[in-house]
Amino acid sequence: MSSAKRVMIFLDTDKHASPFDILLLADLFPDAQSVYYGNVDPEDVQKLVQDSIFPRGPEGCKSTKLFIGGSDVDKADRIAEVALKSMFPPFELATVIDPSGSHTTSSAAVAKTLQVLLKQNLGDFKGKNVTVLAATGPVGQITSAIYQSEGANVTITSRRKERADSLVERLNRDSPNKVVGLQAATPEEVGIAIRDADVVMAAGSAGVQLVSLDVLKRYGTKCKVIADVNAVPPLGVENLSAQGDGVEVLPGVYGIGALAVGALKNKVEAKVITAAMESPKGLFNYKTGYQLAKEYVYKKLAK
Numbered sequence: 001m002s003s004a005k006r007v008m009i010f011l012d013t014d015k016h017a018s019p020f021d022i023l024l025l026a027d028l029f030p031d032a033q034s035v036y037y038g039n040v041d042p043e044d045v046q047k048l049v050q051d052s053i054f055p056r057g058p059e060g061c062k063s064t065k066l067f068i069g070g071s072d073v074d075k076a077d078r079i080a081e082v083a084l085k086s087m088f089p090p091f092e093l094a095t096v097i098d099p100s101g102s103h104t105t106s107s108a109a110v111a112k113t114l115q116v117l118l119k120q121n122l123g124d125f126k127g128k129n130v131t132v133l134a135a136t137g138p139v140g141q142i143t144s145a146i147y148q149s150e151g152a153n154v155t156i157t158s159r160r161k162e163r164a165d166s167l168v169e170r171l172n173r174d175s176p177n178k179v180v181g182l183q184a185a186t187p188e189e190v191g192i193a194i195r196d197a198d199v200v201m202a203a204g205s206a207g208v209q210l211v212s213l214d215v216l217k218r219y220g221t222k223c224k225v226i227a228d229v230n231a232v233p234p235l236g237v238e239n240l241s242a243q244g245d246g247v248e249v250l251p252g253v254y255g256i257g258a259l260a261v262g263a264l265k266n267k268v269e270a271k272v273i274t275a276a277m278e279s280p281k282g283l284f285n286y287k288t289g290y291q292l293a294k295e296y297v298y299k300k301l302a303k
């Protein structure tokens with residue numbers, strides 16, 4: 001690693017770069033400097049990246065990092081694409097992408113469901129049926145992609161069929177493991193979406209209940225694990241507290257609440273940032289996050 005001062009440049013789609021990631025970096029690397037840009041558009045990125053790679057030379061690049069965030073996840077993806085295209089050897093910067101915490105939250109949420117499956121001796125995701133409810137938000141989209149890449153049979157839902165179809169089209173574009181999309185706008189439609197599921201992930205907006213206990217009892221007869229990422233009451237799954245960590249929501253149905261996901265999310269983000277700070281180059285996204293989250297889970301189970 002170069003001896004130059006480490007600098008993290010935050011490129012955010014929102015007016016202000018989120019203090020969440022900046023503070024996490026400050027605690028992990030008190031000597032590192034943060035520089036932040038808000039309201040960043042993809043058109044701004046080539047110049048920002050080129051003005052970041054040239055002044056410090058190839059050695060300085062090894063100590064200069066990018067963090068792409070913000071609530072506009074599609075824009076953040078386009079920013080990442082332009083940023084990576086604007087670099088070339090030996091002028092490359094280690095780049096983290098985690099808009100709205102979606103990459104690290106999804107990594108943690110999926111890993112927590114894996115932890116419960118393994119703890120209950122139910123095996124991993126290969127061949128399991130997984131339903132991601134309200135999958136069209138930033139967290140749901142990436143959560144679905146991780147389950148898909150882990151070999152699960154994934155069903156995703158939206159209140160609107162067109163939104164479900166559009167997500168399915170994106171997820172299936174580059175994967176041989178095809179995802180299915182359903183409309184789930186009513187309790188009955190939610191029930192139908194979860195009736196074959198071994199694992200259910202509630203990925204809905206803050207303060208929205210997606211699964212009532214009645215629906216879970218009536219339709220979730222095959223369900224072994226149910227998780228929720230919404231920490232704002234009413235929570236996403238009735239009878240599953242935000243702190244729940246492998247608790248039984250119904251007999252034989254183990255639940256993970258949003259704060260249990262959040263606790264692992266913070267650890268995963270710290271590990272992702274550390275990996276980027278300690279690497280001279282590379283992209284650090286949900287693939288890195290899920291790998292690190294899985295390692296944490298396996299270590300925890302081995303204890």
Ligand SMILES: NC(=O)c1ccc[n+]([C@@H]2O[C@H](COP(=O)([O-])OP(=O)(O)OC[C@H]3O[C@@H](n4cnc5c(N)ncnc54)[C@H](OP(=O)(O)O)[C@@H]3O)[C@@H](O)[C@H]2O)c1
Binds near residue numbers: 134137157163164230
């Ligand atoms: N635990 C953590 O560490 C952590 C970290 C980050 C985020 N979160 C939480 O994770 C959840 C997902 O985040 P996100 O940013 O992906 O969410 P989001 O974009 O706000 O919402 C996800 C989806 O919820 C559906 N939805 C919205 N209002 C609804 C309603 N009234 N009834 C039913 N469905 C509704 C929408 O899907 P359709 O319109 O397609 O139906 C939307 O695309 C949020 O609750 C957020 O607070 C947790």
